Amino acid sequence: MNPTSTYDIIHFVYWDYHIVLNLFLSGIGIGTFIFAAIIGLIYDDSEHEAVNRVGAIISPITIILGAIFLFTDLGHPFRAWKIYTDINFSSPISWGGWATVILIIISSIYAVLPKNYYRTRQTLAISGIPIAFITGLSHGLLLSTVKANPIWFSGPSTVLAMTEFITTGIGAVVLALSLSKGAKLNLSSIEKSRNILGSAIIIHIFTLFLWITTNVFGYFHMKEALLVLNSKFGLIFWVGAVFIGLIMPLILGGYAVKNEEKTGTIKTIFPLLTSIFVLIGGFIHQYVWIIGGQLY
Amino acid sequence: MKNVIIHNITRRNFLKKTGILAASATILGCKETKSTQQKRYAMVIDLEKCIGCHSCSISCKTQFDVPLGVFRSWVKIIERGSYPAVKRIFIPVLCNHCDDPPCVKGCPTGATYQRADGIVVVNPDDCIGCKYCIQNCPYNARFLHPITKTASKCDFCLHRIKQGITPSCVNTCIGQARTFGDYNDPQSSISQILLQNNSQVLLEAMGTNPRVFYINLDQNAYTTGKTLLWHNDFIRLHD
Numbered sequence: 391m392n393p394t395s396t397y398d399i400i401h402f403v404y405w406d407y408h409i410v411l412n413l414f415l416s417g418i419g420i421g422t423f424i425f426a427a428i429i430g431l432i433y434d435d436s437e438h439e440a441v442n443r444v445g446a447i448i449s450p451i452t453i454i455l456g457a458i459f460l461f462t463d464l465g466h467p468f469r470a471w472k473i474y475t476d477i478n479f480s481s482p483i484s485w486g487g488w489a490t491v492i493l494i495i496i497s498s499i500y501a502v503l504p505k506n507y508y509r510t511r512q513t514l515a516i517s518g519i520p521i522a523f524i525t526g527l528s529h530g531l532l533l534s535t536v537k538a539n540p541i542w543f544s545g546p547s548t549v550l551a552m553t554e555f556i557t558t559g560i561g562a563v564v565l566a567l568s569l570s571k572g573a574k575l576n577l578s579s580i581e582k583s584r585n586i587l588g589s590a591i592i593i594h595i596f597t598l599f600l601w602i603t604t605n606v607f608g609y610f611h612m613k614e615a616l617l618v619l620n621s622k623f624g625l626i627f628w629v630g631a632v633f634i635g636l637i638m639p640l641i642l643g644g645y646a647v648k649n650e651e652k653t654g655t656i657k658t659i660f661p662l663l664t665s666i667f668v669l670i671g672g673f674i675h676q677y678v679w680i681i682g683g684q685l686y
Numbered sequence: 687m688k689n690v691i692i693h694n695i696t697r698r699n700f701l702k703k704t705g706i707l708a709a710s711a712t713i714l715g716c717k718e719t720k721s722t723q724q725k726r727y728a729m730v731i732d733l734e735k736c737i738g739c740h741s742c743s744i745s746c747k748t749q750f751d752v753p754l755g756v757f758r759s760w761v762k763i764i765e766r767g768s769y770p771a772v773k774r775i776f777i778p779v780l781c782n783h784c785d786d787p788p789c790v791k792g793c794p795t796g797a798t799y800q801r802a803d804g805i806v807v808v809n810p811d812d813c814i815g816c817k818y819c820i821q822n823c824p825y826n827a828r829f830l831h832p833i834t835k836t837a838s839k840c841d842f843c844l845h846r847i848k849q850g851i852t853p854s855c856v857n858t859c860i861g862q863a864r865t866f867g868d869y870n871d872p873q874s875s876i877s878q879i880l881l882q883n884n885s886q887v888l889l890e891a892m893g894t895n896p897r898v899f900y901i902n903l904d905q906n907a908y909t910t911g912k913t914l915l916w917h918n919d920f921i922r923l924h925d
Contacts, residue, residue, distance in 0.1 A: 394764060394765065394766050394907075395764070395765040395766075396762065396763070396764050396765075397762070397763040397764075397765075398762050398763075399756075399757050399760050400755060401826050402829070402830075404817040404820050404821065404830060405817060405821065463816075463817075464814050464815045464816055465813070465814065465815015465816075465817075465830060465834075465835030465836055466813070466814050466815045466835055466836065467814075469795075469812075469813075469814045469815075470814055472794075472795040472797075472812060472814055473794050473795060473814065476794075476795040476796045476797075476812065478791075478793060478794055478795065478796050480791040480792070481791065481792050481793060481794040481818070483792075483794035483816060483818055484794040484795075487794065532818075535792070536788075536792075536821050536822055537788050537822065537824060537892060537894075538788065538821065538822055538823055538824035538825075538892075539821065611909075684821070
């Protein structure tokens, strides 16, 4: 008996741009810390110091900004302390809140500590990396444990969120390095960071593919939710998040490598554009995921 | 001889005392079980009796002074077919007070919790308004109260239940489609109705074990034609 018409009440889109920015900025902070800390642990030379330092500075700033957007989204922001006192371990917001605070403390100390405190910085990096992963995981699980939402509710959602965080984090470091006054002095580290960014983008594309196939071959509601998302946000997702955010940076990176081989010089414009595209794509992806995800 | 007597007496006494102890424990245990058997509140809605008058929605609105645009309880209407072969289905919707409520799991502060009698309630003083419980509810039964800025939903009219009165939607239902009571009591009217009829729950595959049961529910009617609109109260969608 078709067609079917439904009269229903309004179902609001409750999470707006605040949550989009929270996930986007927190993701950058998590990604930059992981990247900076790993670089700091592996390389102990002046060549990589800029990457380590820039990443360490960006991390706490963006995580704090992200947290501010989360708190301003709350109905009662002045009750936010309850997250830290009335702990519910089955809620990712609860334990994720604690992980975020610990990460802010570690990354802030890591950012301000001078280079001669080598051992302390190493200790902070080693302890901070798992905390950053836990924080990223809490942000991923925030969506992927929502059983009511077929777009979010899948294992690949968490993996996709984590790779997204790392890609945008590295992108932010490359952008800051390319824009810095000493960019020409750090050409080598910019080039290496850009290459790592390229690898992260490839992994990101794979996880995105995994997430899409999970939904395409998933149960009825998963397919339907993906269709809804595609019909409302398909263009912005494929053009903005996928083409601008993932494909364009790869094309630009490939072109830059060819150009460098040909001319023997490294131009900062390519990494600069690449990182801008990655960040734009990352933001669009979060926007479509959060706003579009609530449509079904 | 003395030893034998002592032995006999001891054994007899032991058996006697053990027997008395076991018997009294059994009696007390049974009494205890009967007196403290936990209530489990539930509701059953017979869709054959629902005429879509919305009196349940209105009584709920007035009972809790629910602001415009949001509902604790409402009636979803589904129209099927093309003229002249058409059918109208009414599905009253409210919080399902699930046995495994995802909203309780998601609440970061414990403001949403489940009482021993199964009713899922929100403590507005502990709610921070993060809206995560709203995202977690598969039945869209929750909303952010526009005035208090906290999560809100049906609580089976807890204040009325405490006074021994049925929830306002049950009280006002002119078709007597709704029945409310103790699911654990085999003599209760709800248990009897569930025993005599085939009942269904909404989105059973979610595994939340809802405690709002429906009789004559068309699952496809509930899941199809879901609204995708943001700003209009009642809008007809054509597939």
